[in-house]
Amino acid sequence: MEKKEDFLRTPVWYPVLAGYTFLTSFVKLRKEALAALVAGENYDDYEDDDEVNPAVEGIIEELRKPMAAIPGNCFVSVDSCAPTDTERFLNKRGAVYSPESAWKYLTLSDKVRRAARRGEVEYICLRPFRRMNRTREFRLFIRDGQLNAMSQYYLLRHFRRLEGVREKYWERAGEFVEHISWMLPLKTLVMDIYFTAGGEIMIVDLNPWGGATDPLLLRSWDRDWSKPAGIVLMDPPTRISGDVSVSF
Template identity: 45%
Template sequence: MSDAKDVFRVQNYYPQFAHCSLPATFAFLREPEISALVNGEYTGRNAESAIRRISEAMRPFRGRHFVSTDFAAPTDSPRFLSSKRGAVVSAQSAWYSLAGSAKIRALAAAGDVQCVCIRKFREFDVPREFRLFVKNGELVAMSQRFLTRHFRRLVRRQEDYWNVAKMFFEEIRSSLPVDTLAIDIYITCKRKVIVVDINPWGEPTDPLMFRDWNREVTEPLGCLLVPPPCMISGDVHVSF
């Protein structure tokens, strides 16, 4: 019997969204290889077997790659946290990134890793990454994906990006695996939308500028952005 969260495994939703996603291939792991991942093994028969499987799946793409598993990427691995931003150049470096991630090892231990997803690495312009919020089959909001700062140029494009998202949503509405979820997208300079990931509604998915998964929404909120920093003037006294 399948789990309700199985629809959010990348290998399950990708076929429906391949036309609007980055090209991807999949390396399905065997149980001994998953055990090697759980144990963080970089070498050994099972690790080497997994590396060969990943290498085969990498063949369609040249250059740098981006790897993830069913539900997540190894964003806590040293390679991801470095200036490489998760890019790997070989199956071995891909496996090292996965096995070096506490998050991926925990998912594997919980039975939530079946495969490795390989995509050609692409640099994204951070201000054009967004999360769409779909509730009961309706697009209710979109949020700036990374909340590290306020981008003034986003304010000028705020309404335009919201309109792009609405048009895109109408195109994919019938393909959604469930009617309440969150979709990570990237809007290119030519206003093309790329699906990056599909996530369940609620924790552990971050609500970002939507703030609260339980908030009541009576009408669409539009594109939600990090506000500009506040400036304090006058006679200001600070004490500690």
């Protein structure tokens, strides 16, 4: 029997919440491919095609068909994490086009390799790449099956337009959590969501409560969660007015 925490793995929660997330395909990894992932083996490691690990060739071929069925770029991840610690994610927000690049950036991710080493990886997960509007990305903090707090996800700037829709977003997110709560075997968790241009909520990812999960604008897990904190946004930049003299 699976533990409730296993629900946070994409291949487990996806069949339950498929109607509320992006279309996703899954490719199961053979044990030899898992070993190559842990070792960080990709095509760049080989000088001659004859030297390529058959397990690497095999998984790249298995990725080819589902990736070909996705128009444009793909976003690639594994069961419990994505290669967000790679240069590709920083520069391209994770967009990959070929099976070779998908495998490469999984093997370059320390986070993905650590998860594989811990036995937390069974599948490669593929979905169409979508360039997210950063004003519509949020992290939900769900406690005992109810929305407790909500944080702006992108923390590098204040978005003035969010001030006008903050209550609408909070209300909509609360209704969404209430609507799907009965499907969640794990009642306390963190959920990343995206509001589409039409106002629909799409689940991006599920994360464990506390631990290594970033509380973002909630700042710390060591806080009073007994009362809802509402939606928390980045503060506007401080403006200095009046006569200001600067000397060096």
